[in-house]
Amino acid sequence: MKEFVVYTVLRIVLFLASFGVIIGVMALAFDGRYHLFWAVVLSFLVSGxxxxxxxxxxxxxxxxxxxxxxxxxxxxxxxRKAREDAD
Incomplete structure (x- = not known):
């Protein structure tokens, strides 16, 4: 299941990176203010x-x-099914 772990970790890293970028852009655009809910929603969309x-x-x-x-x-x-049928 190494492939599953690698893919999942990379998805999480991608989400966190997009979250950081979106928070930064929102903070710059709205004088340091951002809405956490919309930042999370946008991060899910962008990272997906x-x-x-x-x-x-x-x-x-x-x-x-x-x-x-x-x-x-x-x-x-x-x-197993074939062995059972042979019996």
Whole structure:
């Protein structure tokens, strides 16, 4: 599950980075004032769209890992089912 941890950590870092940038821009635009709720909402949106493009390689690695594990589980299930039918 290393791929899951890497992808999740990178998503969190991307969110925190976008949150920092948005807070900074809001503070500059509104004389040092910002609205925390809108900063969080905008950060989720920006980091979500950015992660789609920036973290594509990590997302693909995670998907391949999940697919491999699912194929192994399905093969093991079919093997047990075949042994049960043979009895």
């Amino acid at each position: 769209v950015a992660s789609y493009f920036i973290l594509e390689r990590q997302r693909e690695a995670f998907a391949r890992r999940v697919e491999t594990r699912a194929a192994k589980a399905a093969a093991a299930f079919e093997e």
